[in-house]
Amino acid sequence: GQNIDQPTEMTATEGAIVQINCTYQTSGFNGLFWYQQHAGEAPTFLSYNVLDGLEEKGRFSSFLSRSKGYSYLLLKELQMKDSASYLCASNGGYNKLIFGAGTRLAVHP
Amino acid sequence: IAGITQAPTSQILAAGRRMTLRCTQDMRHNAMYWYRQDLGLGLRLIHYSNTAGTTGKGEVPDGYSVSRANTDDFPLTLASAVPSQTSVYFCASSESDRGSSGYTFGSGTRLTVV
Numbered sequence: 001g002q003n004i005d006q007p008t009e010m011t012a013t014e015g016a017i018v019q020i021n022c023t024y025q026t027s028g029f030n031g032l033f034w035y036q037q038h039a040g041e042a043p044t045f046l047s048y049n050v051l052d053g054l055e056e057k058g059r060f061s062s063f064l065s066r067s068k069g070y071s072y073l074l075l076k077e078l079q080m081k082d083s084a085s086y087l088c089a090s091n092g093g094y095n096k097l098i099f100g101a102g103t104r105l106a107v108h109p
Numbered sequence: 110i111a112g113i114t115q116a117p118t119s120q121i122l123a124a125g126r127r128m129t130l131r132c133t134q135d136m137r138h139n140a141m142y143w144y145r146q147d148l149g150l151g152l153r154l155i156h157y158s159n160t161a162g163t164t165g166k167g168e169v170p171d172g173y174s175v176s177r178a179n180t181d182d183f184p185l186t187l188a189s190a191v192p193s194q195t196s197v198y199f200c201a202s203s204e205s206d207r208g209s210s211g212y213t214f215g216s217g218t219r220l221t222v223v
Contacts, residue, residue, distance in 0.1 A: 002168075004151075033211055042199060042214035043152070087151065096142070096167065097212065101151035 002026050004100035006088050011106045020073045020103045022088030030091040032071045037085045083107045113215035115200050121221045122190050130185040130218050132200035140203045141183040145196040190222045
């Protein structure tokens with residue numbers, strides 16, 4: 001079966017660090033994506049992991065453990081503009097992404 | 110500006126009517142996709158096309174059809190709309206079907222079937 005789980009909502013304080021977790025079970029695996037989606041807008045690409053370990057890109061980092069079916073997105077030095085939904089997606093083959101329902105992050109002053 | 114254009118932006122449609130959502134990309138991407146996004150369910154794949162002339166069914170294809178006559182265009186047709194097809198529809202494309210390039214999404218079409 002195909003299943004992507006991530007928390008529904010999270011809150012954090014401006015300037016802080018937040019970790020958004022994602023567990024996945026897909027029939028095939030060719031990588032794990034994270035997307036950011038602001039309300040009423042299209043998702044935008046944040047990161048891609050296909051090997052185990054941490055990928056760092058500025059204030060955002062993404063981690064993957066293939067043996068555990070687990071990933072997280074780490075956001076540092078949070079800003080108000082980081083308030084958005086964060087979508088975890090697994091590439092199950094032929095680039096057909098299976099998306100989780102998304103984690104809605106609210107950043108407060 | 111290179112990207113994906115979807116039309117219309119929003120639409121209210123009477124149940125039973127036929128509707129085609131348009132999607133055009135100018136990035137020469139081989140693969141294109143249609144997703145619907147519903148609250149609490151996330152993005153679900155309706156249909157996809159790995160290259161011009163080929164299409165495939167995704168997770169929720171019933172009630173929808175697609176065609177891919179050329180690289181740039183990937184229209185989605187609802188033959189006879191039903192209220193359960195009320196959703197936000199996103200078209201997306203990627204450079205290849207190999208996964209690492211990620212998707213580029215259009216701005217979406219908000220469809221309400223009444």
